[in-house]
Amino acid sequence: MAYSNKVLDHYNNPRNVGSLDKADPNVGTGMVGAPECGDVMKLQVKVDPETGVIEDAKFKTFGCGSAIASSSLATEWLRGKTVDQALEIKNTDIVNELSLPPVKIHCSVLAEDAIKAAISDYKKKQQIPVQAETALV
Amino acid sequence: MKLPIYLDNHATTRMDPRVFETIRPYFLDVFGNAASRNHSFGWEAEEATDKARKQIADLIGATSKEIVFTSGATESNNLAIKGVAEMYAERGNHIITVVTEHKAVLDTCKHLEKRGARVTYLPVGQDGLVDLDQLRDAITDKTILISIMYANNEIGVVQPIAEIGRIAKEKGVLLHSDAVQAVGKIPVNVISDNIDIMSLTGHKIYGPKGCGALYVRRRNPRVQLTAQMDGGGHERGMRSGTLNVPGIVGLGAACELCGREMAEESARLRGLRDYLKGRLMNELDEVYVNGSLVHRLPHNLNISFAYVEGESLLMGINDIAVSSGSACTSATLEPSYILKALGAGDDLAHSSIRFGLGRFTTKEEIDYAADKVVDVVRKLRELSPLYEMAKEGVDLSKVVWAAH
Numbered sequence: 340m341a342y343s344n345k346v347l348d349h350y351n352n353p354r355n356v357g358s359l360d361k362a363d364p365n366v367g368t369g370m371v372g373a374p375e376c377g378d379v380m381k382l383q384v385k386v387d388p389e390t391g392v393i394e395d396a397k398f399k400t401f402g403c404g405s406a407i408a409s410s411s412l413a414t415e416w417l418r419g420k421t422v423d424q425a426l427e428i429k430n431t432d433i434v435n436e437l438s439l440p441p442v443k444i445h446c447s448v449l450a451e452d453a454i455k456a457a458i459s460d461y462k463k464k465q466q467i468p469v470q471a472e473t474a475l476v
Numbered sequence: 477m478k479l480p481i482y483l484d485n486h487a488t489t490r491m492d493p494r495v496f497e498t499i500r501p502y503f504l505d506v507f508g509n510a511a512s513r514n515h516s517f518g519w520e521a522e523e524a525t526d527k528a529r530k531q532i533a534d535l536i537g538a539t540s541k542e543i544v545f546t547s548g549a550t551e552s553n554n555l556a557i558k559g560v561a562e563m564y565a566e567r568g569n570h571i572i573t574v575v576t577e578h579k580a581v582l583d584t585c586k587h588l589e590k591r592g593a594r595v596t597y598l599p600v601g602q603d604g605l606v607d608l609d610q611l612r613d614a615i616t617d618k619t620i621l622i623s624i625m626y627a628n629n630e631i632g633v634v635q636p637i638a639e640i641g642r643i644a645k646e647k648g649v650l651l652h653s654d655a656v657q658a659v660g661k662i663p664v665n666v667i668s669d670n671i672d673i674m675s676l677t678g679h680k681i682y683g684p685k686g687c688g689a690l691y692v693r694r695r696n697p698r699v700q701l702t703a704q705m706d707g708g709g710h711e712r713g714m715r716s717g718t719l720n721v722p723g724i725v726g727l728g729a730a731c732e733l734c735g736r737e738m739a740e741e742s743a744r745l746r747g748l749r750d751y752l753k754g755r756l757m758n759e760l761d762e763v764y765v766n767g768s769l770v771h772r773l774p775h776n777l778n779i780s781f782a783y784v785e786g787e788s789l790l791m792g793i794n795d796i797a798v799s800s801g802s803a804c805t806s807a808t809l810e811p812s813y814i815l816k817a818l819g820a821g822d823d824l825a826h827s828s829i830r831f832g833l834g835r836f837t838t839k840e841e842i843d844y845a846a847d848k849v850v851d852v853v854r855k856l857r858e859l860s861p862l863y864e865m866a867k868e869g870v871d872l873s874k875v876v877w878a879a880h
Contacts, residue, residue: 342791350791356859373877374862375822377785377802377811381861399861403787403802407859 342404343438349408354415357397359383367461371452378402378446380410382453384417384425386461391421398453405443409433409450422458480795481841485680485775485834486629486657487799491726492682492835498729499684502722510719511710521721528728535731536655536674537665538691544711545724548688549656550580552675553623555690555715556652557584559701560621560673561593564650568618572596572649574606574635575817577625581654585623594618602818603768604633611640615647622651626658626674630801630814630830631767632776634658641670650699656680656688660734661742661773666691672699678723682835683730687723690715745833746774748842752831753777755846760853762866766815766828775833778815780824781849783863784856789829792852796845801828823872 342350358381359366365386372379378401385395396414400407412433417425433439433447462468482490502524510525512518529540546552561571573585575597585595596614598606606624615622622644627634637653644651652673658664659674660681666674677688692714693699707716734741757763762782778801781789786802801812802825811825831845857863862872 350788353859358864370861371878374826374872375877377822377826379861379877381864399859399864401783401860401862402785404791406785407788 345412345437346404346408346439349411349437350404353398353407353411355395355397355411355418356399358399359385359395359397364464365461367457367459367464369453369456369458369460371456372402372449374401378406378449380406380449380453382410382413382450382457384422384457384461386422388465391423393417393420393422393425402446402449403443405437405439406446406449408437409439409446410453412436413450413454417454422461425454425458428454477838477840477844480797481845482797483831483833483837483841483845484797484799485832485837486632486830487832488679488685489682489834490836491679491684492730492733494733495683495726495729499722499726502725506721508721510721511708521719524721525719525724528724528731531728531732531735532676532689533691535664535735536659536676536691537667539694541712542666542691542694544690544692544714545719545727546688546690546715547686547720548679549578549654549675549677552677552688552690553578553580553652553654554584555701555704556673556675557581557621557623558588558704559714560650560652560699561588562702563700564620568616568620570594570596570616570618571621571623572598572611572614572619573623574598574600574625576600576604576628576631576633576814577623578629578654578656581623581625600817602820603771604628604631604766604814604818605768605771606635606640608636608639608643612643612647615643615649619647619649622649624651624653626653626655626664627662627773628767628814629657630799630812631778631818632657632773633767634662634771634773636771637671638669644672645670650697657773660731660738661775663738666693672697673701678727678730681730681734684723684726687720687727689727741835742774745837748837748839749775749777749831749833751839752833752842752846753779755843756849759846759850764820764824766818766820766824775837777831777833779829779831780815780820780827781829781853782824782827783860783866784827784853786826786828788856789827789849789852792856793845793848796848798832799830801825801830 396417398410430447430451508517508521510521650672659676672693674691679685766778786800815825
């Protein structure tokens with residue numbers, strides 16, 4: 340399969356790889372996928388509680404190149420966004436940006452799920468009511 | 477050393493230049509139809525195919541008349557299984573095979589099931605081998621055929637064919653073996669192995685694509701097959717169609733070379749394979765070999781790198797041609813059914829790489845591949861949340877995952 344240049348770029352130079360302190364109340368952690376399905380994404384956001392702006396985002400992904408690229412891209416997009424803006428990121432935006440073929444669309448869905456899971460975790464910690472549709476863990 | 481490096485010799489092999497030179501005259505000079513009885517063009521072509529029959533027969537302990545030429549192993553497997561099912565329908569309708577067979581066998585069996593045949597799919601152990609007691613127990617008075625591959629195309633595991641042959645003979649059941657991965661690589665003998673029908677193909681043994689053969693026993697017992705294609709009644713009525721003379725000449729030459737060089741070649745490849753395995757296992761933790769290490773083709777290494785997904789690994793080693801059992805590399809998005817059959821868990825199937833060494837593989841290439849794989853696995857583990865969790869002491873099998 341031929342990969343788009345953007346997928347190759349994220350695979351070769353993944354952005355924001357790493358982990359944040361799960362115990363920090365300002366950190367939200369989302370973990371989606373399953374090893375037997377061949378992909379697991381862990382995505383974390385660190386939010387400034389005053390402004391609600393995501394000041395840091397990190398990921399680790401077990402999965403194909405497109406899954407790695409989708410989560411790497413997601414962390415790039417999350418930084419600087421408010422929590423509510425982050426929830427507006429759609430999997431189709433990721434598909435378009437990375438030119439993912441139809442067989443890899445599930446990678447982008449997983450990335451969107453990871454974003455929602457991380458933010459839902461953050462809101463839970465902050466005791467901000469989570470809307471039903473975003474509670475996707 | 478030239479990049480990319482080819483380490484996918486279970487998929488296909490590069491033609492041996494000596495085979496190529498042997499085939500060359502059979503396009504422009506000796507182009508006759510081997511079935512033309514009335515002129516020298518035909519005679520020369522027939523002479524060439526007769527020589528090839530002998531070369532193939534000699535490699536597997538058969539006689540020339542027992543070789544039926546086909547277009548390749550998929551056709552050979554179809555002809556063997558469907559041919560027996562039809563020819564011996566009055567005797568019974570039960571076939572025994574194994575879950576790790578090639579699709580050309582499994583799907584042929586499924587096709588026959590739709591038409592009323594009964595098929596038993598034997599499981600394999602964690603080592604990939606069939607259990608002989610289970611085989612014995614599966615045989616009924618309706619069993620007409622056992623079809624078990626000689627060596628597996630993914631994990632390289634070599635089945636105990638001689639023992640299986642003894643059981644089949646004792647019970648009066650025909651034994652077919654898909655031997656495409658074994659012929660020319662390890663000693664295969666249809667007499668001592670008690671094989672009645674056997675599939676082989678040219679392109680796995682440094683010969684041409686599009687040309688295979690089916691060994692069909694003529695004595696003790698005399699096996700008959702119902703032809704699956706109607707036509708001129710070539711190949712003792714079992715396979716009609718003008719013979720592919722250049723292909724057949726190449727298949728014959730490839731068999732002769734394998735027979736001559738097998739001992740030396742398999743020792744060399746075993747050494748390289750074990751060296752590769754040693755390097756990967758010494759330099760990385762949590763690396764698992766899939767399938768028996770004892771009963772295994774000398775040139776096969778199928779290995780799982782825990783916590784790393786196969787396709788992402790292939791992407792990082794893109795100047796090395798190998799295969800993965802990962803779902804992402806298959807058209808169906810399912811991980812390898814062969815690795816799943818070993819019971820190792822889907823996660824290790826997703827993390828597997830198959831190395832297939834071959835006649836042209838060098839030590840330098842193996843070192844390059846080992847360096848690269850070690851480097852990329854380390855990099856991907858840095859990226860892997862599973863590796864991080866495992867290092868923190870989390871038991872991944874206890875985690876409730878959101879399967880999707």
